[in-house]
Amino acid sequence: MSKLENKESEFIKLVSESQGIIHKVCRLYCDDHTHREDLFQEIILQLWKSYPSFKGNSKFSSWMYRVGLNVAIQDFRKEKKRKYLFLESLEVKEPSISPKNNDKDERINALYKAISKLDKIEKAIMMLYLDEVPNEDIAEIIGISQNYVRVKMTRIRTKLANDIKIN
Amino acid sequence: MDIIELKSAWNLLQQDINKDKVEENEIMTSLYGKSKSEISKIKSNLHFKFVMASVSIIVAISLAIATNLKPAINPLDFVFTTLESTIFFIIMALTIALVLFFNYKAYIHIQYIQHSNLNLKDNLKNFIKAMKKAIRFNMYSDALITPIIFEWLYYAYAFKNDSLGFDLKTALLFILPITIGVMSYLVQRFIQNLKFGNYLKRLDDYLKSLQNNS
Numbered sequence: 001m002s003k004l005e006n007k008e009s010e011f012i013k014l015v016s017e018s019q020g021i022i023h024k025v026c027r028l029y030c031d032d033h034t035h036r037e038d039l040f041q042e043i044i045l046q047l048w049k050s051y052p053s054f055k056g057n058s059k060f061s062s063w064m065y066r067v068g069l070n071v072a073i074q075d076f077r078k079e080k081k082r083k084y085l086f087l088e089s090l091e092v093k094e095p096s097i098s099p100k101n102n103d104k105d106e107r108i109n110a111l112y113k114a115i116s117k118l119d120k121i122e123k124a125i126m127m128l129y130l131d132e133v134p135n136e137d138i139a140e141i142i143g144i145s146q147n148y149v150r151v152k153m154t155r156i157r158t159k160l161a162n163d164i165k166i167n
Numbered sequence: 168m169d170i171i172e173l174k175s176a177w178n179l180l181q182q183d184i185n186k187d188k189v190e191e192n193e194i195m196t197s198l199y200g201k202s203k204s205e206i207s208k209i210k211s212n213l214h215f216k217f218v219m220a221s222v223s224i225i226v227a228i229s230l231a232i233a234t235n236l237k238p239a240i241n242p243l244d245f246v247f248t249t250l251e252s253t254i255f256f257i258i259m260a261l262t263i264a265l266v267l268f269f270n271y272k273a274y275i276h277i278q279y280i281q282h283s284n285l286n287l288k289d290n291l292k293n294f295i296k297a298m299k300k301a302i303r304f305n306m307y308s309d310a311l312i313t314p315i316i317f318e319w320l321y322y323a324y325a326f327k328n329d330s331l332g333f334d335l336k337t338a339l340l341f342i343l344p345i346t347i348g349v350m351s352y353l354v355q356r357f358i359q360n361l362k363f364g365n366y367l368k369r370l371d372d373y374l375k376s377l378q379n380n381s
Contacts, residue, residue, distance in 0.1 A: 008198070016191045023187040027180065040189075042204055044197040046281070053284035063284065070290045073373065076205035076366055104179050111176035121373045124287065130177040143288030144377055157170060 011051050014060055015044065021064045024131070028115060028123055029072040039075060043068045058140065065133070066141045069124045114160055122156050129153060205366075206277055206294070209301050213274045216308070220267040224260050231256035246323035255319055262311050269304035276300055288377040295370050302359045310352035314344035 015022075022043050030036040047067050054063050115123055121142075128138045139146045201207075231253050234241040238249040247255060276297040283290065321343055331337050 008195070012191050012194050012198075015194055019188060019194070020181070020184055023184045024180070027184065027187075038203055041197045041200050042202060044194060045200060045202050048198045049281050050284050053282055055284075066284070066286060066290075069287055070285075070294075071204070073287065073291065074204070074206070074294055074370070104183075107172075107176040108180050108183060111173060111180060114173060119373065119376075121287075121376055130174060141286060142377065143286030160173075161169070 007051075011048060015047060015064070018061055018064055021061060021131075022068050024127060025065075025068040025072050028127055029075065029120070035077060038077075039072060042075070043071045046071050059137070062133075062137050062141055065128065069127075069141070073120045073124065117159065118156060122152070122159070125149065125152050126156055205363075206280065206298065209298070210274065210277045210281075213270050213277070213301065216270050217267065217274065220263045220270065223263045224267070227256045227260035227263065231260065243323075246327065251322075258315060262315050266308040266311060269307055273297070273301040273304045288374070291370060291374050291377070295367060295374060298363065298367060298370075302363060306352055306355040306359065309355045310348045313351040314346075314348040317347045318344040 022040055025043065026036045026039045030039050047064065050067055054060075058066075115126060118126060125138065125142065128141060133141070135146050135149050138149045142149065144152070230242065234243075234249055234252045234256065238244075241247070241249055241252045243252045243255065276293075280290070280293050280297050283293070285293065318340065322340060325336050325339070329336070331340075
């Protein structure tokens with residue numbers, strides 16, 4: 001096996017194990033299935049391109065978050081004027097028969113609705129927070145101080161709370 | 168929806184995401200796919216210009232040398248003398264070389280962005296810089312090449328049977344490239360602003376929000 005093939009299989013294995021991170025980014029930043037697929041491919045491509053610069057100084061997952069969020073934030077696609085994200089994907093799913101599934105869909109839907117009120121940077125911070133990434137790592141991924149992460153989180157909470165009051 | 172509810176909904180989403188998981192061979196296919204990102208499109212465009220400009224320089228220099236060595240093969244002899252053709256080819260080669268330099272600078276910056284491993288704030292800062300640089304260099308290239316081509320067309324038409332003098336016709340030889348250059352720059356700026364203006368403004372706002380008290 002050549003050096004490139006070795007590197008390739010090592011990369012694929014690592015990405016495959018942590019691919020949930022990419023899917024979460026795609027779910028949060030895309031408003032339809034095609035866009036989600038495009039962004040997934042774009043993130044994989046970007047991860048592969050910048051893989052040689054990953055020296056293992058940070059966790060592989062932190063690096064994946066960083067690259068994935070960078071790609072999602074720089075994504076040029078014009079945002080559709082939709083009330084909230086991902087209804088389309090929920091619509092194409094098989095209809096939920098059980099009340100349990102219905103409740104699950106409703107709650108995920110409410111999550112999308114709440115997060116769609118945030119801008120791309122706030123979404124990134126929120127996603128990392130919900131994924132229980134430590135504050136120190138959030139600060140490193142975003143490139144701001146830990147203190148500012150806390151400030152940002154307070155603002156996001158206020159924004160979400162105000163939105164609930166308005167509605 | 169408060170933060171606790173959000174967290175519990177997030178956990179449900181994590182379960183849902185398991186359905187999205189793809190096989191390793193699908194990931195492998197993605198590694199060598201074509202990027203659809205705007206920066207990649209700009210990069211491909213720069214790459215194309217790079218090749219075209221390099222070929223054009225070689226052609227222009229070859230023609231300048233060939234015309235000088237063997238005036239009979241001057242391809243522009245129906246409008247220009249041997250000396251005029253030589254000057255034309257040299258000016259074209261120099262202008263294209265300048266454009267090539269602009270393109271190269273923009274290309275290198277984009278290349279760096281695509282292979283870097285920076286945090287969100289620094290990456291955003293570099294990305295905006297690279298986008299602005301590529302757009303600016305594109306405008307400069309147009310503002311350089313278009314007036315030169317127009318000037319020589321005008322020269323070929325207006326001075327076919329005439330020589331330079333102190334008259335309006337000669338003055339136009341100087342006024343025309345400046346006017347066309349400025350117009351070309353403004354038109355390009357308008358187009359680029361229409362295409363990327365809002366996008367870059369939004370990215371600038373994101374960056375500012377990260378720079379405040381960071």
